[in-house]
Structures are given as C-alpha cells and as structure tokens.
Amino acid sequence: MPTLHLRGATPAAAEADLLALPVTEEEVKALSGPLADLDRRLSGHLAAAVRDEGFTGKADATLVLHTLGRLPAARLCLVGLGTRRGAGSPEALRVAAGHAARAAGRAGARSLAVVVPAGLDPADGVRAAAEGALLGAYRFDRYLSKQKPARPERVAVVLPRGQERAAAAKEAARLAEATAGAVAWARDLVNEPPAACTPSALARAAEELGRAAGLRVEVRGRREIAALGMGMFLGVTRGSAEEPRLVKLSWIPKGAAGKRPPLVLVGKAVTFDSGGLSLKPTESMVTMNSDMAGAAAVVGAMRVVAALAPPFPVHALFGACENMPGGRAYKPSDVLRACNGKTVQVTNTDAEGRLVLGDVLAWAAATLKPAALVDVATLTGACVVALGPTVAGVLGPDGPVVEAVLEAARRSGEELWRLPLPEALRDNLKSDVADLKNTGERWGGALTAGLFLQEFTGGVPWAHLDVAGPSHTTKERGYWSKGGTGVPLRTLVELVRSWKPA
Ligand code: BES
Ligand code: MN
Ligand code: ZN
Numbered sequence: 001m002p003t004l005h006l007r008g009a010t011p012a013a014a015e016a017d018l019l020a021l022p023v024t025e026e027e028v029k030a031l032s033g034p035l036a037d038l039d040r041r042l043s044g045h046l047a048a049a050v051r052d053e054g055f056t057g058k059a060d061a062t063l064v065l066h067t068l069g070r071l072p073a074a075r076l077c078l079v080g081l082g083t084r085r086g087a088g089s090p091e092a093l094r095v096a097a098g099h100a101a102r103a104a105g106r107a108g109a110r111s112l113a114v115v116v117p118a119g120l121d122p123a124d125g126v127r128a129a130a131e132g133a134l135l136g137a138y139r140f141d142r143y144l145s146k147q148k149p150a151r152p153e154r155v156a157v158v159l160p161r162g163q164e165r166a167a168a169a170k171e172a173a174r175l176a177e178a179t180a181g182a183v184a185w186a187r188d189l190v191n192e193p194p195a196a197c198t199p200s201a202l203a204r205a206a207e208e209l210g211r212a213a214g215l216r217v218e219v220r221g222r223r224e225i226a227a228l229g230m231g232m233f234l235g236v237t238r239g240s241a242e243e244p245r246l247v248k249l250s251w252i253p254k255g256a257a258g259k260r261p262p263l264v265l266v267g268k269a270v271t272f273d274s275g276g277l278s279l280k281p282t283e284s285m286v287t288m289n290s291d292m293a294g295a296a297a298v299v300g301a302m303r304v305v306a307a308l309a310p311p312f313p314v315h316a317l318f319g320a321c322e323n324m325p326g327g328r329a330y331k332p333s334d335v336l337r338a339c340n341g342k343t344v345q346v347t348n349t350d351a352e353g354r355l356v357l358g359d360v361l362a363w364a365a366a367t368l369k370p371a372a373l374v375d376v377a378t379l380t381g382a383c384v385v386a387l388g389p390t391v392a393g394v395l396g397p398d399g400p401v402v403e404a405v406l407e408a409a410r411r412s413g414e415e416l417w418r419l420p421l422p423e424a425l426r427d428n429l430k431s432d433v434a435d436l437k438n439t440g441e442r443w444g445g446a447l448t449a450g451l452f453l454q455e456f457t458g459g460v461p462w463a464h465l466d467v468a469g470p471s472h473t474t475k476e477r478g479y480w481s482k483g484g485t486g487v488p489l490r491t492l493v494e495l496v497r498s499w500k501p502a
Contacts, residue, residue: 264370
C-alpha cells in the first residue's frame, strides 16, 4: 500500500507527480472555486481542455493534463464529483479519490496528491480522500507474470494551510490508513485461489494478523470442533480433503472494561463452495473462492479494532472449511446435530454456510455471553437477486443492533439495506425427521437463511449481514477493483467505533 501524508497547501501550490482536484459539475460549468486560479496559472489551457475533452465533472469522469512547468504538480487531474446535490458526501469524494489513484497509475505518477474540497468537514474529507486513494491503488497482481503500470507510492491529502495540523485531521488520516490496510488485507485473501487460501491457510493468516496486532488468538482443529459438538460444521467439511479450523481472535481491554459483555463478530469462511453433492453449475462455481469474504472482513476489522482499543471486548470467530463432493461428503437427507442440540435435515448441501455459521453462532452465544452478535456471510444468491450486486442485506430482529449496523453503514459509505424475517416463512424450515431442514422454498431465500440462523443465536441481540453481492465485484467501480472488495469491513469498523457498551 502507498504511504499516506497530510499536507497544507492551496491546490496551486501542492507538489506531486499528479495532483487530483475533485470538482462538481457546477464548478466546471462556471470555472469557479480553485479552477479559476488554476486556469489563470495555466494561461487558459485548463478551460480549453475542459471544453475540448467534453469534461463536465460528472461522477466517475477524469481529465488529466500536463502542467508544463506552470505548477509545482507535474500533472493536474480533475475528478468529477457529479452535481452539488450528491457531491457533498464523503462517499462521492472516496469514489473520486479512487479514480484519481487509477489515473495516477496510468500516468506513471509515483506521488499522488488529492485535494479535499471545501464544504466537507476536514476530518471527514481526509478520511474519505485517503481511503479512496489507498483503495483505488489496490491491485492483486501476484500471479501476473507481466507487470501492469506502476501505482503511486505516496499519497498526500491536501487541506487548506494550517488545517493539516488539527488533531482531528491527523486522527482521521491514521484511521483511514489502518482501515485501508485492513481492507487490502481482506481483499488479498478473497482474491487468492482456493488452493492457496485453504481453511488452514486462512486460519494461519488470521493468527498472524492477530499476533501482530496484539490480539488473543485461539485456533482449533477437527478433534476440538468435534468435542464442541459442532455436527453441522463437521457435516459440511466431511467431503473435503482439507482440515477444518475454528478460529477466535479477541480484543480484551485491561481491567474492569474487559469484563463487559462483548461485541461478537462471526464470519462465513467457506474457502471453496462447490455446492457439495448438490453441485453448482460451472459458471456459478468460478467465484466460489470468495465464499470466505465474511471471515476476511471480520478478521480484517479486528486489526483496526486493536488500533482503536475500545473499552469493551470484541471477538471475531470463524469456522473455516471447504464444501466439496466426494466419497465422504455429507448427503442430502443426512441429519446433523448442532452444538446447541438442534437437529437439521440436509435438503441441499449447497446451503452449507448456514450450517457452519449456526454452530459457530450457537457456540459464541453460549460461551461468550455477548451484548450483540453480528455475522457476515456470502450466504445467498437470493440476496443478490433482491438487492443487486453492490448492496448488502441486513436481517435481524427489531432493536439496537440492526439500527447500529445500518447507521454504521451510512457513515462508512457502504450500502446496506434491511430485509425482513417474516414469521410466515418460518414454516418452510419444518422437517418431518428433524427439528429443522436447511432450505425452505425458493422465494425469499435470503430471508429463510436468516430465519435458519436465528435458531442458533440463543436469543442474543443479533444482526446478519448477507454480503453475497458486494463482497466481490466483476467490474471495476470507484475504489473497487475487480475481485474482493472488503465489504463490509468499513461498516464493522464504524460499528465498533460507535458501539455503546452496556
Ligand atoms: N455461497 C453461496 C451463496 C452465494 C451465491 C454467494 C452467489 C455469492 C454469490 C451459498 O453457499 C449458496 O450456495 N447458497 C444457495 C442456497 C440455496 C441452496 C438455498 C444459493 O444461494 O443458491
Ligand atoms: Mn453453497
Ligand atoms: Zn457458500
């Protein structure tokens, strides 16, 4: 990741290989704000370029021009924020900064400076510009034998002179750097092929992160998972030649605060989901190395949690395994027993995430006495049908946890939309031979999955985030590169930052 710096300067005085200036459509039209001064210094060439290239300042548009020695910055990059109505949000700036980082890469710039537009709170602006630029510079290229264009090595966020010394601005820069680093860590794991990111490799990566961050780490293997009675988890992993892992990372503050009821995050960690004997079709299977994105997000968030050092405990848990067909695989019509004693008839081996999560949620609820449980999972294609590929679903009973998650998402810039847990669908999960079956009927698949998970939350206040859509992207978008996005890591960070311990 590039290094991050704060600078105090006017746009005209900022030094960089590429200086990015986010602008609204209104500013471009009137050539107002910092554009007027820059155009004067460039002898009208800026206005000419804007006109000739048809740059209007709409969102996602960029215009790069060489400054021919007229400015300390070698190149100027105008980045569209859209119309003023949408342009005032930190997220618009985050997206613009992401485009700026890509433009810097294309121009071969080693250093990028991003101007925080006036009108935004400076700390919010620093955070958004820094996160956008650092994440926009992200690339997963370790398996490419031909090098792509370089990316910037240094990112500077530019504030009006003096403001760069404010404690809030410095704090925002530190938080953005920690968050972007964690997101890049999570993206890397999501992007790794499944032969590299096996359950034990994922556990090792989490363990390394935890140790480096000063967290408590526990890693359990098959025998301990069996001893805990996690029959659903064991059922899913049976068809795989890879060993399962149960991992717990814990932030526990010193003193009395360490005894408070914890916030517990649980991530889905299926390192490859073939569907099992209910095998997926070829095309649906290709991206199923990303079926551990929930775990990557909750573990990545823990790195930021360790830096935030909140005055209450936070745990991140995941049960890692593969879902594979094979001679030992669990079968449709098998009956599994969860660690909370509930029995489940398997009607579809491709509904594996809820089985592993159910065991881990029940274990967390019983052993950690959480103030709240939040699980993150690439759980259903139905959620993608409902909300599209960029919006995550949040399900859970009415109450402060779902509300806090929605509010955290709003502040983070990640898109989250609430879905219901309709009582009418509960009957779908009734089985003739066991307490539950693992799939309902087709309609409302994301909701049935939520209702299934709820059976394992032990009445603990809970929210379930279905990130099957936005955890992964097939299109470059804003500060998202193709592949893992890190969603909803930033929401989790905001949730911890705003959490009020009981
Ligand atoms: N990992 C998938 C869900 C998924 C689908 C994630 C698309 C990302 C993109 C999950 O394990 C799954 O297979 N769910 C099934 C559930 C069904 C069998 C009830 C699904 O969505 O089809
Ligand atoms: Mn599946
Ligand atoms: Zn899955």
